[in-house]
Amino acid sequence: MPAKQGQITFTSFGCLLFSYLSGFSTLFLIEAKFLNQDVWMAYSIGMALSFGILWLLHRTQIRLPNLTMLEVFDHALGKLFSRVVLCFYLVYLLEIQGDASQALTSFYRSVVLPNTPTNSILLMLALTTTYAVSVGFHAIVRSVLLALPFFLLGIAFILLMISQDVHTNPFLPPFRHSAALIGYGGLLSFFLPFGKSIVFCFLFDRIGSGRKKMASIFAALFLAGLYLCAATYLTFGSLGMRLTSHSLFPFFSAIQLVKLGEYLERIEIMIIGIWTLFTVFEIIVLQYIFVQLFTHVFRIQRPKWFVLPIGLLFFAISERSFREVYDQDYYNSHIAPFSTLIPTVVIPLLLFVVGSIRLKRLSGA
């Protein structure tokens, strides 16, 4: 099959997915706070579920290998119904990006810049992400590939330094939590961060079909999970279980303890800078996919004109979200894990089932 214009290699795709998942994942460590040493099970559930859903979407997409995912939706579900279904994804993307933007802003305001207005930070974020979307997909992927080695180096260094502070065994005692609790933790970790990878199905046409695609997705999910596990367990070991459960940003607190020699402390600011970049990459990818979906759903001929309005929409949505101090926590633990099942599980399953029936007829005919 000849390579289409505008395609990226499967390694770049994997790197993009890894960066997308890793930016935000270690911020709150919500599941770790109540599952403690058994949290690896929740992460595994989240990873497995994400990979399964992506595999289903992949199977659907390869029935019509020369089409984009959006066109596959149209063929499988009919043009009208697929538009309705894609609107769910639009709402989902707005929710997730609002969550990410507000989380980043609340982190900065809690830790670094307490008096800076929320709007300024959100506006700066929105301008950056809109500029990124306007320069195009290849520029985004290239910048991720450029920034990733620095991120990996910094994180590896920090994890190594934290491991020297570990004084308790974070894996003990194992299996002390009920299956229901672990299931709930799995659901939470599927919502954040692993389930967000479902929207990458809309980028499948960028790398063509093939087994290497699923291999790169698996590698990215696995490595993101590994990083998350390493961060979580090192945090347990250095801070202690109780303090981890009480801290708002446990991984950040663990990084605060890193000391280089006698006097160089609190080097977390440098790591935060790099880590911020990757959270912003997540919002950039979300915004990019939103632009693709939006132009497809509303049949827009010139997508370039809508990049800035969509950026402003993103700013408006995140500015209006989570206005009360408890809203975000409540949303992350009670609302979102269930409401986001529709675009991340129900619709892909629907697409797979309906697609198997309808598309077989189409591709067979």
Place this chain on the structure above:
Amino acid sequence: MQQQARPLHRSSAANIQALQETFSDNASFVTRDLSCRTGPDRAAFAYLDVLVDEKLLHQNVIRKMNEDLELPYDQFDLKVLGSLYSAGKVEVIDDWSAVPEFLYQAGAVLFVDGHPCVYGILMPGYDTRSIGEPKIEVNVRGPRDSFIEDHDKNLSMIYRRLKTSDLKSLSYIIGTQSRTKVTLLYMEGKMDRELAAKLRRKLADFQCDVLLANTQIEELIQDSAYSPFPQIANTERPDRVVTSLSRGKAVILTDGTPIALIAPTTFFEMLHPSEDMYERFHFANFIRIIRTITLFISLFGPSLYIALTTFHLEMIPTPLMMAFLTSKAGIPFPTFVEALIMETAFEILREASLRLPKVVGQSVSIVGALIIGEAAVQSGIVSRPVVIVVAMTGISSFTIPSFGTALSIRLLRFPLMLLASYAGVLGMALGFLVLLLHLCSLHSIGVPYLNPISADGWKKTLQNYVRLPARLRNGTGSREPDYDKNIP
């Protein structure tokens, strides 16, 4: 001076007359009659005496012609032309508009009665600079010749190094009034055909009045006019040109400019001087690491200082903090303003030193250092740490080999300082991200500016960070990988 678009007369006298009218009020225009014996106006030379080597013309051409004319001959014109052809390469011009242009190219034209055309022979006699040592791209071990303003000598330097017929050179005359000669060079089989065709088209279609420097050509072929980063490399060294040609790049030489343009180029090539090729790979890699560090220092130095000292005081070690406390006490300006004052002063000093006559250069630089260094600190205008930061930043920016890239980095420091003063590390991170995205979206005549990052093959990608030992390097030159187009 209007070119008369008409064919030439058969009569050489009429042609000379017409040419004299064209070059009226031009004191350099000279005519020499050859036909004293046979009668006037049988044949005559015309040239511009400031351009043509008159001595050579007289000795090699006119005297020989006169000698030949002394002997018995059958046909006057054949004799004259025979002598002319033996003197050098003769160009036959039959279009009137091309005659003045030929004169301006340091040519002498011969009008022969009865021939409706003109015979031109090039005899440049103006002085050009001799080939000297490079001023900007200096190195220890490599060759020491550099380009000069004479286009042909530049071309000869390249031909002496690349002795292959694969080297194509296409000439263009650009500029309706300057008639500047521009040559496009590339290696057949190494350069992408589409890119070569694109460049050829652009050069052929370029219209302007006067082409003085190759900046205009750079503006023509670059992809983005608004980007602060140069997308076309320039060099004054022939060896660098030859290396680029062998890597499948195109080179543009302009008459009158001692700098060659190289396209396409990537950001990493801007950071690697030719020095790296001539040293062993250990040293080359060590210096590359240093250069990467200085790149970051020159870009982020002042903004990092501002961010740390105004937002992130916890990151500064406590003993250093105490030293900062004592040095900053009593300084009236906020840190950002201090840094801005010092940076501006440094830029002023740098600009001034460019235009200083050599005689006073040394003393002014000492005065500048004294004023900025000691007096400003002691009078309490700025604090010592700021002076150190600014000095380090300035010195770091001098290590960047490409002058254009260094200039753009100097410029980009200021917005980053503003961002750091507003939002600390968040501002710096976002500013860096915008810069990174901009670099990733840039193209150099269609080739992505940070291209090798997404290329296949670890060797190619790695070679942009480190210089591999000879065994691991790919063969001579490499085709550019497929060019992704920017599709949002």
Place this chain on the structure above:
Amino acid sequence: MTKTFLSALWVPLLAFAMAGCSPDTTEIGDIALVTAIGIDYDKENHQFTFSSYSIMPMAGGADQPGRLSQWVARSNGGSILESARNLKSQAGKTLIWVHNKFIIVGEEAARHSFSEIMDFLTRNRQIRMSSYLIVSEGKAADQLRAKVGTGDMLSNDLLGKIRNENAWGKNVAIPLHDIADRYGSPDRGFITGKIKTVFDGDMQGQKAELKGAAVFNRGRLAGWIEGDDVLVYRLLSDKQLWNSLEFDKTVRYERAAMTFLVRESKHSVRTSFRRGVPVVDIYLKFSASIGEIDRTLPLQDPSVIKQMERLVSKELEKMMDTSLHHYQREVKVDILGWADLFAAHHPRQWEKIKADWSTVYPAVKANVTVDVKIEKLGLIRVLKD
């Protein structure tokens, strides 16, 4: 077009972001660096007293470099945060807490309002988790006014003392994050460093002494431990506390008195249940070097060296047993965190004894085995009379 518009949009944003527009900037010239704080509590009046020890810059002239001056301030309030804020009324400069290394909690505050103090410290973004929390005998404010023999700043002096604890072992400084983690457990207790002022004749004033430790149980100050008890705590605790520790031990061999410099090299604490009884097996390995002998000994004889090693082991075991007995029977607080070890390694049995841990703990059987290896003899081999 979008790109150009966006690039243009950054320009007014940058113009807006001129210096002084950010509300979070702090200029170094305007700050006072707080390096130690003290929190006291008056139970009768429900008043907190917040004291701070700060370092301030003083501008120098054209020929003089700037100097640092020290400043101690104190203020009261109904809550810790209120009293900390009230301090600002006395401050001519912005107080910066991020370089604070010491939090000194007064005795009364530690007994009656430690939970409030912990909440304040862990919630505040400027307080470092790696700063040391030390309990003072008496008022914390008095410690901050103590004189320093070397003339150095108090915080530097305290920092130096903590560094030197690796050569002595009878004092300890625990960072805040460890205390915050242990504080929340209902079963185990913890210790922190102890500071008190003593009168110094040479200086004609009070000087601060970092010696001993304060014991906490169920979030309140429960008592003090001194001397060898602190040393044993360090030897049985986290690696950071014993890794660089080198202490002296004097033993008698035949008629000679020998002093060794001992260093812990290996450490193993295992918990188990034997016939329903919780047992802790402690194995420690030390390396020793001879510091001083008061008469000639045949050090070349391997059997002599072996005997010495056995003697030192016995001495160390005795020291450990004494201290463990003290913790279990007299102090009655699980300061070594055995509750956490049992909970981690034997969760099911732990659930059964968890509720009665305060009565079970004194009955826990602790078996200590010590191995000593003499590795260095110093620069001379034998001392002749």
